[in-house]
Amino acid sequence: MTAQEVVTRLQQRLTEEGIQWRAQTVDTFKAGSPDTEVRGIATSGMATFDLIRRAAERYRNFVISHEPTFYNHLDQTANLTADPTYLAKQQFIREHNMVVFRFHDHAHMLRPDPLIIGSARALGLTPFAQPDNPRVYTIQPTPLRVLVADMQRRVSGRAMRVMGDPEMVIRRIVLGPGSGVPALASTPEAFDLAIGGETAEAGGNAEYILDAAAIGQPRAMILLGHMLSEDFGMQEVANWMRPLLPGVDVEWIPAGEPFGA
Amino acid sequence: MSRMLTSRLSRREFVVAAAGSLAVARPSAARQLTAGAVIERIRASVSVPWNEKTVDGLKAGDPSTVVTGIAVTVMATLDVLRRAAAAKKNFIVTQEPVFYAPNDNPGPRETDPVYLAKKDFIEKERLVIFRFSDHWNASRPQAAPLALADALGWSKDRATENDRLYSVPPTTLGALAADVRTRLNIRGGVRIVGRSDLPVRNAYVSPGTTDVPGILAHLPRADVVIAGEPREWEAVPYIADNVTAGHAKGMIALGRLVSEEPGALVAAVWLKSVMPELAIESVRLTDPYWSPRA
Numbered sequence: 001m002t003a004q005e006v007v008t009r010l011q012q013r014l015t016e017e018g019i020q021w022r023a024q025t026v027d028t029f030k031a032g033s034p035d036t037e038v039r040g041i042a043t044s045g046m047a048t049f050d051l052i053r054r055a056a057e058r059y060r061n062f063v064i065s066h067e068p069t070f071y072n073h074l075d076q077t078a079n080l081t082a083d084p085t086y087l088a089k090q091q092f093i094r095e096h097n098m099v100v101f102r103f104h105d106h107a108h109m110l111r112p113d114p115l116i117i118g119s120a121r122a123l124g125l126t127p128f129a130q131p132d133n134p135r136v137y138t139i140q141p142t143p144l145r146v147l148v149a150d151m152q153r154r155v156s157g158r159a160m161r162v163m164g165d166p167e168m169v170i171r172r173i174v175l176g177p178g179s180g181v182p183a184l185a186s187t188p189e190a191f192d193l194a195i196g197g198e199t200a201e202a203g204g205n206a207e208y209i210l211d212a213a214a215i216g217q218p219r220a221m222i223l224l225g226h227m228l229s230e231d232f233g234m235q236e237v238a239n240w241m242r243p244l245l246p247g248v249d250v251e252w253i254p255a256g257e258p259f260g261a
Numbered sequence: 262m263s264r265m266l267t268s269r270l271s272r273r274e275f276v277v278a279a280a281g282s283l284a285v286a287r288p289s290a291a292r293q294l295t296a297g298a299v300i301e302r303i304r305a306s307v308s309v310p311w312n313e314k315t316v317d318g319l320k321a322g323d324p325s326t327v328v329t330g331i332a333v334t335v336m337a338t339l340d341v342l343r344r345a346a347a348a349k350k351n352f353i354v355t356q357e358p359v360f361y362a363p364n365d366n367p368g369p370r371e372t373d374p375v376y377l378a379k380k381d382f383i384e385k386e387r388l389v390i391f392r393f394s395d396h397w398n399a400s401r402p403q404a405a406p407l408a409l410a411d412a413l414g415w416s417k418d419r420a421t422e423n424d425r426l427y428s429v430p431p432t433t434l435g436a437l438a439a440d441v442r443t444r445l446n447i448r449g450g451v452r453i454v455g456r457s458d459l460p461v462r463n464a465y466v467s468p469g470t471t472d473v474p475g476i477l478a479h480l481p482r483a484d485v486v487i488a489g490e491p492r493e494w495e496a497v498p499y500i501a502d503n504v505t506a507g508h509a510k511g512m513i514a515l516g517r518l519v520s521e522e523p524g525a526l527v528a529a530v531w532l533k534s535v536m537p538e539l540a541i542e543s544v545r546l547t548d549p550y551w552s553p554r555a
Contacts, residue, residue: 048498049505071473071499079477085499088506152553159452161516161550179494183361186373198493201517202357207338208375210549214339215378223550226493258493258501259452259514 001248003062003099004034006041013244014106025105030069031090032099038062040249043238045231047100049089051255056096060251063100064241066107066115066234067178067226075102107237108177114240115177115233119224122232123151123195125175135182136191137173144168144193144220155228159259163209164220168192178230184208184219193220197229227255292538296352296389297324299331299536306535307396315395320359321380322389328352330540331532335518335525337390339379341544346386350542354532356394356525357518365392397528398469404531405468405524409487412523413444415464426482427464434459434485434511441487445519449550454500455511461485468520471496486512489520519548 001009007029011021030047040060044051047065055063068075070086080086093100107114112134120126120134130136139147145166152160174182174191181196184205199205205221212219235252242250294302300319304311330352332345337355345353360367360376370376383390398405406425410416420426432440435457442451464487465479471488473495480486480503491497491514503510526543533541 046494046498049502053505067494068498071495071502073494079474083477085503085506085508089502148553158554159450160553161449161452162553163549163551166551183370185370186375187369200363201490202336203363204361206518206549207336207358208361208370211339211379212375214343215375217375226497258454258497260454260457 001038001245002034003029003032003036003038003101006038006062006245006248007034007101009244010103010106010241014109017110019106019109022105026068026073026075027102027105028075030065030075030100030102031093032097034099036061036097036099038099038248040251041238041241041245042251042253043103043234043241044253044255045227045234046255047102048255048258049085049092051253052089052092052098052100055253056092056098058251058253060249060253061096061098063098064103064234064237065100066102066104066230066237068102069100103237107233110240113177113233114236115230116175118231118233118236119177119195119229120175121236122155122228123175124154125173128173135175137175139171139173141169141171144170147193148222151222151224155224155232156257157224157228158257159225160228161223162220163206164193165213165218168218168220170220177233178226181205181221181223184212184221186217190217191219193222195222195224195229197224197226199223225257225259228257231255293327294536294539295324296322296326296328296391299328299352299539300324300391302535303391303393303532307400309396309399312395316358316364317392317395320355320365320390320392321383322387324389326351326387326389328389328539330542331529331536332542332544333526333529333532334544335522335546338546339382341546342379342382342386342388342390344544346382346388348542348544350540351386351388353388353390354393354528355390356392356397356521356528359390359392393528397525397531400531403524404527405521406466408523408527409468409520410466413441413466413487415466420482423479425466425479427466428462429464432461433457434461434513437461437464437485438513441513441515445515446548447515447519448548448552449516449519450552450554452514453511454497454514455485455504459484459509459511461511468515468524469517471514473499476500480510484509484511486510487520488512488514490514490517516548516550518546522546 042055042060181199330350332350336357465483
């Protein structure tokens, strides 16, 4: 099977699920040739250089990445053509006969959204999901500090950041993947905690949480980091793909947290 | 002195003045200034033409209010407003938004008790809030990188031709991150991309939004990027890929507000030069994040 044939099969399955392939989408081939024979597939949160190397070591020459390969949403490379890092990455991809495809917009269109499901599973929230809304979780009242420590242990987070009083009691949680951190507000519901990957650090939840605390209405936000938020969802995507591609090895390889100690 | 800092103050003096005490308790002169007059003076004195397409301007309050003093902050939270009011400063200059959106339009939060409480406090205390971000950051010399570098102890290490490049005392990425964390009183966890033993001699200082074009322009001459808010699908993986490619590069991400605060507070010095008759002070924000590893 070629990489293009794999993508065509995914598109067919999406159609069967009532999801039409969008004319305008970032879900395109980013590097390598679509005609390349696929030896194995690696799904991941991001096709970082490190991830591509690890995929190659495991003989997965087709990387299906949720986030960009070349450092901007549209993977525009015009200002990178002389950049030694970009050139080294492209050279590695070429020499190892690899292909990178982005699966972002259409992954989020699947129901339920695998990026939310995967994040919830990684954080240990799955049993607490609201049946009709996988973004919303109700847990036994737990201090923020305790919840954060538990989640940090589960995802082995090194660079998680938290806003909110560590002692505030968390009961109702709203979860968003990647940069889709839910906006905290009082309506339609005053969630205690929003969890996501990354968000603008001013002009939204930041000053809202500080102001809410100032009037005695504590709220909290956990920023996992983009990869600790969305890597796990690409495991769900791998599980969704596997039965569609008999005979093709499909493996989830997390990109991993980019931040060190 | 208003036009301009460059003509009357050297860069060194500019930053030293910023680092000094900003509270000046001079009795107000005979003539009283309204908020509208203060805004007019800022618009007339800033070194770049006033652009009507801007996030800057009056965000709350009545322009006819007589100004009792100016408080300068990186972000006008309700806590900052309370501290300003307690210090009898009713004109607040903020770099970042007041009302939960980049353009300060509260949108669906317009009926939110948090928004209403903030609005009530502003009305009750007769505060006036002025956002000063686009024009302050367009002014030259740019306060943001100069003041951040000064807060890091690097004012003597500046490249002569570039306010964002510094030749710092030799260190490693890990040691520098620990030093930065202490100097800036960061709670939220300084985030590092790269090997902690990376030798660091040259730094690119990029407070606020740290984007890839800025990094591409400066990284050939820097070992480390001192970032504010780098997007994790843009600047962060670009540095991570540099590391994988074997290039001796790294990044230290401080957080947006922490990285911007030194430069935002320098506006107090400039405002004092424009309005010497007013008491002006800066109000600091504590790093709003905390890290479970700290």
